[in-house]
Amino acid sequence: MCTKVGGLAPDFEAGAYFPNGEIKKIKLSDYRGKWVVLLFYPADFTFVCPTELVDVAEKYEELKNLNVEVIGISIDTVFVHKVWQEVELSKMISGGVPYPLASDLGGKIGQLYGVYDEALGLDLRGTFIIDPDGVLQSVEINNAPVGRNADELVRKIKAFQHVRATGGKEVCPAKWEPGKTTLKPGIELAGKVYEVYKK
Structure with missing residues (x-):
């Protein structure tokens, strides 16, 4: 795995199918200045994958309002992505998924991110949150049979954005949501988290 949090x-660079029907090349570096979620999944026309992509699609407007771009990535060609959008995804959510689906032929991108399974010839379920400076803030990798949760994805992005906004002077405890108690790291807090932490 060539990726490391922090x-x-x-x-x-990869070819991608966009929801407006356009096919074009995208580069991760073109997204600098925005938060990016890379959403690796095994393959189009499978079973858990459409449920995950639609789950994220249902949160897409909220993600856009948080300055987040989403890129779905699998080993399928852009042409298979197109047909999958038309045949299945558009039946699960109006208009299909509203973010681009990139083509990871041969698993080259998946290898960079440590999610490509050579034995299966597929990318595993990998979620990578990247900040506006291009720094990797979160990695989640699931084996193929179990899907992810878009609510938790949004929660984590909000937490990372809060930490960034405070310059790291505040950190977010377990299950943190906006408006809840944060923690201010320092020698004074060591051994006394119980005094300030409220679930």
């Missing part, structure tokens, strides 16, 4: 996310 380090720069590896750049890549």
